Amino acid sequence: MIRLTKQRRSEERTAVPGGALGMLRIIDRLGDGAHARELAAQAALDPSTVSRAVAALVADGLVARQPDPHDGRATTLAVTPAGRAALADALDWYQRLVDRALADWTPDEIAAFDRQLGRFTEAMQDALTTTSFTTTGNLEVAR
Secondary structure, eight states: OHHHHHHHHHHHOTTSOTTOHHHHHHHHHHOTTBOHHHHHHHHTOOHHHHHHHHHHHHHTTSEEEEEETTEEEEEEEEEOHHHHHHHHHHHHHHHHHHHHHTTTOOHHHHHHHHHHHHHHHHHHHHHHHSSOOOOOSHHHHHO
16 A cells, blocks of 8 residues: 555655655755765665665755755755645645545544554564564464
């Protein structure tokens, strides 16, 4: 569902290239003056992947490179006004999608879903931080 949702958003809201929305959000969260190395660490991505994504965001006018005032050899990243507008539009699109999906859910159902999704997210984070893990068959149950 995540892949299909991202694909649909990219088709309907073309201002932010597919796969770049997360990067744009992180740059926005880091604020003006973000360095590419910070972005790579926050995104948990290889610097070459980040470099390509940033280049696309710069080419689309969503992010600007600025000279680092503390290091003349480096540049920092900042979301442009067009980038902020595109980000707001994309996030609004996701909000309206979730609102439509949950339109006939009761408040209790939404609260229960929220609790269980939070629990699942934490469990996945814990599982990914272990050095090794074995399959227990729970994935088949989830499917």
